[in-house]
Amino acid sequence: MLVVGFPALAFGTNCFVVAPEPGEECVVVDPGIGVEERLAEVLAQHRLRPAAVLLTHGHLDHVYAVTPVCDAHGVAASIHEDDVYRLANPLATLDPALVGMFEQQFGAKAAWREPDDVVRLADGQRLTIAGLEIDVVHAPGHTEGSVMFALPSAPADADGVGSTLLAGDVLFAGSIGRTDLAGGDPDAMARSLTGKVLPMADDTLVLPGHGPSTTIGRERWSNPFLRQLAPSA
Secondary structure, eight states, rough: OOOEEESSTTTTBEEEEEETTTTTTTEEEETTTOHHHHHHHHHHTTOOOEEEOOOOOOOHHHHTTHHHHHHTTTTTTTEEEGGGGGGGGGGGGSSSHHHHHHHHHTTTTTOOOOOOOOEEEEETEEEETTTEEEEEEEOOSTTTTOOEEESSSSTTTTOOOOOEEEESSEEEEEEOOOOOOOTTOOHHHEEEEEEIISSSOOTTEEEESBBOEEEHHHHHHHHHHHHHOOOOO
């Protein structure tokens, strides 16, 4: 399996491109702010053809380029049904001062248009796209419709791992997603971590929405938030 990740131009949001191998169809996960040029380079370098755009949740930093990417390749955007409402206008949920800083940094007025074709995802759903089998794992807490995408295989260049988890803003290396924004819920996050993350195998490669990759095993023993929730030995 081929996985290429790179950060967006703002907020350090990771965008991932996943395909069975070069020269095949692929899925694009979380196209954030200003990713279009780098994404086009990755697609050309590996001769990939997007078949879908998958969104781990509806925050602006993870979806800002979803409409231009979907339009360019004639594909749908897939997001959990509980976060569909966020695609109406994710700019509206941001502090105006933050929008102003964003516009000043990029020298252009922030604009948004909702994707024309939106697929609603549900917990436990298995997607068969671009020659990949992807399980939808609903893990609310950061937002109501936050999901993780689980694949049974690992990237060809990754050693010592057996499967892959695109974790969005649920789990990071050494931390977890914040729960103090609109739609966040610390109790729901605790349930997601206990019921969805901790049961996963230690050799699961975790590709988070921000920051470096990690594994479930590494986080089980070193992440203070998981350690607090894990049952005592």
